[in-house]
Amino acid sequence: MPLGIDDALPFAVVLPAVAAVAAVVMPHWGRAVGLVGGLMTAAAVVVIAFGNRVGGPIRYALGGWPAPLGIELAADGLAVVMLALVATVMLTAGVYALRYFDHDGGAEPALFWPLALLLWTGLNALALSADAFNVYVTLEVVSLAGVGLCALGGRGEAIVAALRYLLAGMLASLLYLLGVALLYVEHGTLDIATLAQVAVTGAAGFVAVPCILAGLALKAALFPLHFWLPAAHANANAPVSALLSALVVKAALYLVLRWWLAGLGMGLGPILVQLLGALGAAAVLWGSVQALVAARLKLSVAYSTVAQMGYLFLLFPLAANPTTASTAWAGIVYLVVAHGLAKAALFLASGSVLRAHGHDRLGELAGLLPRSPITKFAIGLSGVSLIGLPFSGGFVGKWLLLNAAIVSGQWWWVALIFAGSLLAAAYVFRIVALLFAQSESPIDVAPQHSPMLMELPALGLALAAVGLGFAYPALESTLALPDMLGDHAR
Template identity: 45%
Template sequence: MDETTVLIVWVILLPFVGAMVAFILGPRKAPIVTIITSYCIISVVAALTWQVWKYGPQRHDVGGWVAPLGIALYADGLTVLMLIMSIVVGTLVSVYALGYFTDSSISSETGKANHRSKSSFFWVLWLFLWAALNALFLSQDIFNIYITLELLTLAAVALITLEGESEAITAAIRYLLTSLVGAALFLFGVAILYANFGTLELEGLGELVQTGSLSVVAIALITMGLLLKTALFPMHFWLPPAHSNALTPVSSLLSALVIKGSFYVLLRLWFQVFPLEVTMVAGHLIGCLAAAAILWGSLAAMCQKRLKILVAYSTVAQVGYLFLLFPLAAKETHGLGAWNGAIYQTISHACAKAAMFMVVGNIIRAIGHDRIKDMKGVCQQLPVSMFAFALAGLTIMGMPPSGGFAAKWMLITTSIQSGQWWWAVILLAGGLLAAGYIFSVLKYAFIKTEIVNVPLRPVPRCMEWAPLILSLLALLIGFTPMPLDLLRIGNPFPDAVTMEVVK
C-alpha cells in the first residue's frame, strides 16, 4: 500500500479517534484533544490536497477489497475543496467555542456542572460530526454514503439537544424524524438500484444505470430523500427551529456544513450516476423549487422579529441558490460555469453563515436577547462583531467583491449564455431581498445611543475575531481563482477545458 491511499483513510480515522479520546479524557481535556486532532487533520488534508493537485484524483479500496465487496474511497478537486471548507469553518468554530464554553459568570455549582457537561459533549459530538462529514465527502459507495449521512444526522441532532430546553428538544425530534424519512427514501432508492444493477459503487453504477421505469423511481426516491435532508423549499420546515434553537457554535456548524453534506451527495449522484435524460427534466423541477426557496426564504427572513431565526431563514433562501445548479447544468455545454458557481456559493455561504450565527451568539451574550428592534447601540458595544456581520452580509447579498458575488455572477452568466434568463431574474431578486433583511438588521444595530451599556456578560476576544476571520475569508474567495483550478481536477464535464495532469 503506498502513501497516497493511506492518507485518505487517516482523514476519516483521525476525527473518530479524537472523538473517542476526548470522550474518555473528559471535559477538561476535550478542548485540547480537539485542537490536536484539528491540527493533525489539517496536515493530512494538506498532504492529500497536494497529491490531488499533482497526480489527479486519488482512489483507495479499503482493506484491499475491490468493488462489489469492498468500499471505495475517492478524492478529487471537489472532495478536497469540501474537506478544506469543513476544516476552515470547523477550526474557527472550535476557536469560537473555546470562548463560548468558558463562562466565568455562572456562579452556582449545578450551573457550572451543567455547563461543563454541555461543553464536553460538544467537543466529542463535534469531532464525530467532523468524522462523518469527512467520510461522506470521500465515499464512493452509495450504501456507505447512506451510513455517513445517518452518522451526520445523529451527531447533528445530538448537538441540537445540548441546548437542553424543550424548544430545542422539540426541534431536534422534528429534525430527526424528518431526516429518518429522508434516509428511508434514500435507502429504498439505493435498494432498487442495487436490485437492478448489482453494484453500489458510484463509478460502476454510472456506467450501468439506464433510463427505465425502475431507475426513474429509484432516482426520484433518492432525490426526494436528499432534498428533505438539505431542506429545499417546501421541505425546509424543520430547518429554522432546529438551527435557531441550538447553541451558537452548533448553529454555525449546522448551517455551514451539515446541510452541505446531503447537497454534496446529490451533486455526486446527479452528475456521476444518473442518466442525462432524467436529470434534464427533473433539473427544471428542482429549479422551480429552488426559485421558490430563494423568494420565500428571503421574504420569511424579512418578517422575523428575532435575529437568530432571521439568519436561519436566510439559510433556507441561500440553499435555493445551490439548487439552481441543476436546471442550469442541464444544458451540458454550459455545465462547468454553473458547477463552479454552485460550489463557490457552497463555500462562501459556509463561511458567511457560520460568521453570522457567531455574531448573533455574541449579541445574545452581550445584551441578553436577539430582538432586532431593541438592538440600538450594539455597534458601540461590539464593533468587531458587527463589522463581521456586515461583511458576511455582503457575501449573502452577493455584492462585489465577495465570494457570494463571484458565485452569483457565474450562475447569472451561465443562465444568460444558456438562454434561461428567468433564473437570472430570480438570482437578482434574491440578492435584493437579502439586502432587505440584512439592512433591516444593520439599521437598528447602527443607531447611536447616548449611554453605552456595559455588556451583560463579557465577550472574549476569540469570539469576536473568529467570525471576523470567517467573513473576511468569505470576501477573499471572490478575489482568487484558486478553488476553480482545484475544481477542474476530476470535474464531471469532460468537454470543458481540463487541466494538464502531470504524470
C-alpha cells in the same frame, strides 16, 4: 510500511474518530483533545489536497478490497473542496467554542467535543465515500451528531427542534436507502459511479432516482422540505448553528452533486430539471421573505440558509445545457463555499451578540453594540458576501450563475438571481442598520463584553468569505469541470 499520500484518505476519517473516542473517555480533556485531533485532521486534509493537485484524483480500497466487493474512498476536486470547507469551519467554530463553552461542569462542554468530532468524522467519511450504502451510514452519523448537537442546550425549544430534525433526518435517510435498495435489486452493485450511470436508464429508475433525490432534498432543506431547519438552526448554541448551517445541509447537497456528476444528471428529463430549479427559486424567495420578517437575529440567519440553499439547486437547469455546464458548476461550488464561510461567520457573530445581551430579539437590539466593532464588522462583511456585492465570494458565484443563465437563454433565472439578491440586501441591511443605529432610549443594562476568542473567529470567516472573491483569478482553472472530475488524469 511507509506512509504514502494515499493513506491520508482513511486518516481524514480515523483521526477525528480517534479524538472523539478520547473525548468520550476523558470528558475533562475535551478541549485539548478536540484541538489536537482537529489540527491533525486538518493536516490530513491538506495532504489530500496536495496529493490531488499533484497526482489527480485518489482512490483508496479499504481493507484492500476494491469495489464492488469492498468500499472505496475517492478524493477528486469536489471532495477536496468539501473537505477543506469542513476543516476550515470546524477549526474556527472549535476555537470559538473554547470560550463559548468555557464554564466548567454541566453536560454541554463535555458533550460538545465528542459530538463535534464525530460530526467531523461523518462529514469527512461522507465526502470521501464512493459506495452508496456506506453513504447511508455516513448520513446517519452526520444526522445523529447534528441532532445531538442541536439538543445540546437541553432547553425546551431546542429539544422539540431536535426531535423534528431527527424525524425528518430518519425519513430522508430511509428514502435514500429505499432508492439504493431498489437499485441494488436491479444492478447488484453499490458503487456510486456505476449506479449513477445506469440508474436513470434502468427499469427501477423512475422510482429509485426520485426516492434518492427526495431524501437528499429533505436533508438539504430544499423548499418545501425545509420545515425542520429554521427551528433547529435558530435554537442551537451558536457554534452548533454555524456547523449545521455551513456544513450539514451542504453535505446532502454535496451528495446530490456527487450523483449528478457521476452521470445521474445527464439522464434527468428537462421537466424534472426545471422543476428542481423552480423549487430552488421558491426557496430563494420564501426563505428571503421569512428572513426579512423574522423577529430574532438567529431565526433570520437560519431562514437565510433556506434561501441560499435554493440557489444551489439552480445547478440542475443551468448545467443541463452542455455549453454552460462548466460555468454553472464553478458558480455552484463558489456559492457553496462562500455561503458556508459567510453563514458560519454570521452565526458565530450572532452568538456573540446573544452572549453580550442575553437575547437576540431584533426589535430591541438597536444601537446596543457600541463596544463590539469586530462583531459588527464580521456581520457586515458576511452580509456583503450573502448579498453578493462585488467582489466577494458570493458575488463570483452569482456572477457565474448569471453567465450560465444568459448564455443558455434561460432569462427567468437571471430575474430570480436579481430578485434574490435584492431581498438578501433587504434582510442584511435590516440587521446591519439596527446594529449601527444610535440607541434612542438609555441602556439600562450594560452589555457584557464579548471575548476576543469569540469575536475573531467570526471575523476571520467573514474575511475569508469576502476574500474568496478576490481569489477567483487564481482558482478559475482548478474549478473547471474536467479538472474537478479528474478527467485530465484518466
